[in-house]
Amino acid sequence: MQGEGECGKGLSYFVDEAKRKLSARFTPSAGKSGLDLGGLKRCLAESPFKTWYVNEFALADLIRKYHAASESFELEIGEARDGEFRIEISPDLMGVHLLLFSPQGGKPVAKAEVLAMLAQRGVVSGIIDENIETAIQCGSAEGIDIAKGRLPVHGEDGTLNLLAPQASERKPSLSEDGIANFRELGGVATVSPGAPLMRRSPPTPGEPGVNVLGHIVPPKAGKAAMFAPRLDGAAFAADDPDLLTAAIAGQPVLVNNGVQVDPVMTVENVDISSGNIHFEGTVVIRRDIQAGMVIEATGDIQVGGTVEAATLIAGGNVRVAGGVIGRHEGQKGAANAISSVRCGGSFHARFVQNARIEVDDSIYIDEGAMQSELLATRQIIVGKDDSQKGQLIGGKATATLLVKAQTLGAPTHVKTLVEVGVNPHLHAELLGIGKELENKALGRENVEKLLAFLKSNPQKGSPDVIAKAQKTHANLLEETTQLLAKQEELMRHISLAENARVIANRKVHIGARIQIGSRVCEVSEDLESVAYALRSDEIARDLLPRQGQAKAVLK
Template identity: 30%
Template sequence: MEHKQDENVFWLKNCKVTVEGGLTAYMTLSETLLQEQNFPQLTYNGLVEYLRHNGVTFGIDMVSCQQICMNPRGYIGFKQKVATGKAPINGDNAVIDILLEDTQHVPRELEDGRVDFFDLGVVRTVHKGQILAKKKTPTEGVQGVGVNGAPIMAKPGRDYRLPQGKNTVISEDGLMLLADRDGHVSYTPRDVKIHVFDVFEVNSDIDFSVGNIDFLGNVRIRGNVLPGFRIVAAGDIEIAGNVENAVLEAGGDIIIRGGVQARGKGLIKAGGTVRARFMQGAVVESGVDVIVRDSIMHCNISAGRNIMMEAQKAVIVGGLVRAGEEVRTRTLGSPMATPTEVEVGVHPHLRNEMQELHQKMKDLQQNMDKTKKALALLDNMAGIGNQLPPDKAALRQNLTATYQHYMSEEEELMFRRSEIEAILLDTRRAKVYCLDILYGGVKLTLGQQVAYLRDTRTGPVVYGIADGELTTSVVY
């Protein structure tokens, strides 16, 4: 008992405990002990009890404390660590993973090693429902314990919002950002938002700094389209300037505020209407109308419905223009009798479809003949008893089903052919209007009727078909 009291007095008189940051405890023996000759017997339990009295109850370093007790003189005047707490582990911040390809705007390398300088990949197309970004949620962290035994709270991770912009939605679980429609995706880290646009705009010319465009929505170009470039849009295409020998393909309308100078190259193809100020050497295919203000010169134009000229001095000269119903212009041909062909009532897309139907029916008939011969061969093998090995019986069953499918397909093709033939024979709306002057050198085709104009004629005049004959009448 007396020994324990001596030890307690020793620690109280000569030892100082300090705690730093709540996680580390140090003990320092007083330098006055250098003058002492004899120390009481020091024990590990006695030192631990002293530390507890000084508020140090967790993470006590057994080895360090035992060394101090065994050789206290070696630690006089020195700061010795005697306990270490458990540091808290702070939570991880939320992580936003952007699932968009980096756009380097560099020419695309082809499979054969060549480089396509017209394709820079400026359009990043996404589809509705496509995942644009994912979020990994923040964690709460793990709390620590101080040397005094008290808990030390961990700092929870910081949450971040998904970069939701225009035409994007967040999934029900809040962990994914999805495209709300088809379109062009735009993301700039500074804006910290992902947008999906149904209109892709270019505020310059389409040149080698922009490259080709292939987009699911509408495309708007505020400059010109230079030669050799290609713009494909599922919606409309609008060009503020001129178009040279480029390729424009739209599921909707194509509007060219300037004109087209194509020199017989390139293609302008629209499911809807094509509009332009003028066209020269252009190849145009329109599902509905072609509307031009000033002139159509040496072009190859097909319109599903009408070709309309709007200006007071509008002219069609040279080349070939086809329309399903009407061609309307002020002047047709030229004083030099430039060969100019006009066809109406021809429905170019239906004639193309008819050609495709003929080819399909030809291929189908060949397949039906092969199948029929194979079935006849199997029937001969079956003989009077109509017995075949299992594999041959299964083959005959499959061939029979195939032949029935071919017959059904043939019936559908024949029905569609009859529908197209009825439309092509209906030429009541086939009209050519020439309001000012019609020059010689013009070839008119209305349905099956053809007329070659050798002399100049002044308008207004309209050509049509009545009772299967070509008619001419004056328009007042």
């Protein structure tokens, strides 16, 4: 086959059909044109051979020979190349990708060729015919999916579902910014023996998948939810090992991986006639606590009236409907009459004056705190956002994440110390958990060695010994899981502490001293609606959005 056009005088093109080669033929004629590579390429692009593969080195050789030749010659410059393709199977065997290259003067790739290659490579599942056809029609493709496996659906973990909705929560969960999600602790809910507390739902096995080779891909089964090994005041139903019920009458308390029931003691007042109270459970005082009295409970303490110069120690939450008042210096009997509250949960009162409050969670005070020492692991909030009350005046307030009040300090410029972002207790507790985890790991290793020995030497151990060892191993695993969860929570708290804030919703007065981490800011002017935080290792002051003013960095 000879080309219809000529590129340069005396040049023509033809194809060797048997070899599928494209050649140029030069026949001497009168005069030669000024042939160059660009012109030659343009000429070929407009010829019947425009789709053929052309060797550029051969074209350069053709131009050289053309200008030097005085006799006829032929030179091979290209060839017909069929379309090509390649399939790639992903390492996880869940996908097949097609790379398709257009033909250059030859035959295009046919769908049957692709299907044959898939069969040769063992691909039998999830073939996407329409994608293959689309690629063939386009003539080329780069990495198009032509087969996909079906992923397994992994099983869901078992859950522990609360059936006692009024259960008191000792350790509330945090929101994304580290703020505890409750304020009102409510009254004391009680349950009777046999009342359902929590149900365990089993994990699901999941659904298997299949890869492109047709092999089954097993799912990961969900993990079984485990109740805590010790839940005081609770027991499993006799006919249902997944149902936790109350074993005694008392207050249901939500704890990690379960619900326990605390006994409840109720008294009218606490004074000299009632004596001090030391109780394993929750204590409810309907009215007031008189000066000098001590109430100690492993559960919650709820007071319907006022606490005057008394001591409260609770393993759970403390809620005082009225206020907590101590006697300031100069008052009669002040030396031995400070109000002191220590609790493992959160504290909530209407007001606090001349008192020391220390909690493992958060402090909420509705109206105001004066000349008191407040220490909270998480946050201290004085006043409600929609109220003008909420003054934090004098004393010292220390929290890890947040101290927020409607007003910080007073117009009289009384010294008021506020400190956030520092909690050495968290780091100490984290170190303690690390040591506990090491001990649990050592204990598991020893039990596993014992179980392996008994398996190899069954005559050395009775069924009771084996069962006891297996139970010990299961308990160690559960305790390790709980410790890891607590470790993760503590690490999150430490991370959140880096974003600690101090907020005065309405005003901060001269005399307030703000400390964030190791940085200190003495308030030198009265300001409205301001927030303090660390930025670039300096305390930054932001006027709150409703003020519509820009932020400034304090030096």
